Amino acid sequence: MADLRQQALDYHAAPTPGKISVEITTPAETSKDLSLAYSPGVAEPVREIAENPDDVYKYTGKGNTVAVISNGTAILGLGNLGPMASKPVMEGKALLFKRFADINSFDIEVTHNTVEEFISTVANIADSFGGINLEDIKAPECFQIEKALIERCKVPVFHDDQHGTAIVTAAGMINALEIQGKNIKHANIVCMGAGAAAIACMELLIKCGAQREKIYMLDRKGVVHTRRDDLNEYKKLFANNTDKRTLEEAIDGADVFVGVSGPNLLSAEQLKLMAPNPVVFACSNPDPEIKPELAKAARDDVIIATGRSDYPNQVNNVLCFPFIFRGALDVRATKINDEMKIAAVNAIRELTKEPVPEEVLLASGETSLIFGKEYIIPKPMDSRLCARVARAVALAAIESGVAQIELPENYFI
Numbered sequence: 177m178a179d180l181r182q183q184a185l186d187y188h189a190a191p192t193p194g195k196i197s198v199e200i201t202t203p204a205e206t207s208k209d210l211s212l213a214y215s216p217g218v219a220e221p222v223r224e225i226a227e228n229p230d231d232v233y234k235y236t237g238k239g240n241t242v243a244v245i246s247n248g249t250a251i252l253g254l255g256n257l258g259p260m261a262s263k264p265v266m267e268g269k270a271l272l273f274k275r276f277a278d279i280n281s282f283d284i285e286v287t288h289n290t291v292e293e294f295i296s297t298v299a300n301i302a303d304s305f306g307g308i309n310l311e312d313i314k315a316p317e318c319f320q321i322e323k324a325l326i327e328r329c330k331v332p333v334f335h336d337d338q339h340g341t342a343i344v345t346a347a348g349m350i351n352a353l354e355i356q357g358k359n360i361k362h363a364n365i366v367c368m369g370a371g372a373a374a375i376a377c378m379e380l381l382i383k384c385g386a387q388r389e390k391i392y393m394l395d396r397k398g399v400v401h402t403r404r405d406d407l408n409e410y411k412k413l414f415a416n417n418t419d420k421r422t423l424e425e426a427i428d429g430a431d432v433f434v435g436v437s438g439p440n441l442l443s444a445e446q447l448k449l450m451a452p453n454p455v456v457f458a459c460s461n462p463d464p465e466i467k468p469e470l471a472k473a474a475r476d477d478v479i480i481a482t483g484r485s486d487y488p489n490q491v492n493n494v495l496c497f498p499f500i501f502r503g504a505l506d507v508r509a510t511k512i513n514d515e516m517k518i519a520a521v522n523a524i525r526e527l528t529k530e531p532v533p534e535e536v537l538l539a540s541g542e543t544s545l546i547f548g549k550e551y552i553i554p555k556p557m558d559s560r561l562c563a564r565v566a567r568a569v570a571l572a573a574i575e576s577g578v579a580q581i582e583l584p585e586n587y588f589i
């Protein structure tokens with residue numbers, strides 16, 4: 177662990193501080209090059225864009241650039257550590273956009289006093305980008321922020337911790353329940369956490385067939401129930417009319433545990449109370465609600481997933497956000513709607529059942545990956561994800577009427 181700590185610090189410090197840089201895409205060597213790139217030549221695209229605003233997509237990088245924007249109020253599961261402390265994560269998201277979907281991104285860390293100030297800051301710069309990926313903004317402010325920005329911005333705005341997480345959780349959950357021989361419609365679900373990721377995950381699981389009254393959501397004060405008078409409007413949607421008050425009571429006989437809260441909050445004893453063949457998604461980063469080795473030692477019928485790269489079954493929004501933006505940008509979608517989200521769920525879910533190419537096995541350090549308890553969701557290094565998810569999302573955008581241009585010719589086929 178100490179070794180990983182030092183390796184991670186060295187990785188971020190060298191060979192240059194940070195993880196991303198900006199590259200030039202056109203020649204800029206000679207006076208002639210500069211007369212095209214800068215003055216006088218740059219005036220020509222300026223005039224064209226002033227005449228026809230859509231030409232910004234033709235003459236600038238806007239259409240392939242996403243802003244990754246945070247205020248550092250919910251950095252992974254580490255809490256509210258401020259905008260600068262969030263920068264390694266935001267640079268990390270930019271790295272993932274580039275590595276997995278060839279999308280350029282800038283990380284922007286906003287210092288603000290009021291929610292309205294944050295919203296105005298983002299709304300005022302949004303047009304510079306093809307899309308806005310909001311990251312690690314805590315609940316409940318994140319809901320108001322995302323809603324206001326969707327209304328005010330012409331480009332798609334997507335809160336990754338809500339919807340990216342929900343899409344990957346839904347894809348993994350449907351697969352895991354299928355392997356365990358269970359139907360999501362009948363599943364008793366415990367959700368540890370009642371913030372950005374939790375609310376969005378549960379809403380999407382409901383759209384995929386889960387029943388609201390079978391969901392027991394918990395926050396720091398225990399079960400979210402109808403007799404509590406301290407619930408915000410988002411938690412109220414999950415207030416269960418129940419006498420259960422504690423995790424022990426909620427998890428007794430549950431089929432599913434989704435953890436999007438904090439480290440080590442589920443004990444082996446609590447896991448043992450779950451129904452036969454349970455599904456446990458311990459998704460808090462970097463430290464899950466229960467460690468896989470502890471969960472597996474407690475019972476051998478469990479399917480366990482975490483948000484981490486160093487265990488099997490990585491349920492992490494990296495499997496979604498690069499690709500959902502790839503599809504949205506490529507048909508210039510004005511928003512990322514439910515149809516596009518469900519298309520992403522199905523594309524991720526279905527890919528898991530296909531044979532895994534050798535290059536993915538190599539990159540994952542595995543000799544075999546076959547749909548089953550240890551492989552419920554594709555690996556991030558699976559290059560087929562970009563093609564499958566982006567195409568499904570782009571088609572859904574077109575069919576649901578939010579695309580502004582047609583599918584590019586031979587798009588990912």
Ligand SMILES: NC(=O)C1=CN([C@@H]2O[C@H](COP(=O)(O)OP(=O)(O)OC[C@H]3O[C@@H](n4cnc5c(N)ncnc54)[C@H](OP(=O)(O)O)[C@@H]3O)[C@@H](O)[C@H]2O)C=CC1
Pocket residue numbers: 249250251252253254312313314315336337338341368369370371372373374394395396397435436437438441459460461462482483491492493494
């Ligand atoms: N694997 C993945 O892809 C992702 C994982 N996550 C993880 O989910 C977690 C939450 O992130 P996010 O939703 O953005 O953050 P938020 O700040 O919006 O929500 C955090 C929620 O967790 C609850 N919580 C925190 N500590 C405890 C505790 N000790 N007992 C019970 N509930 C607790 C909070 O309760 P209260 O409301 O009472 O404060 C709150 O409801 C993080 O660990 C993050 O790493 C998030 C996104 C993606």
Ligand SMILES: CC(=O)C(=O)O
Pocket residue numbers: 251252253312336337460461483492493494
């Ligand atoms: C993965 C991620 O976005 C998070 O843990 O916040």
Ligand SMILES: [Mg+2]
Pocket residue numbers: 252311312336337
């Ligand atoms: Mg996050």
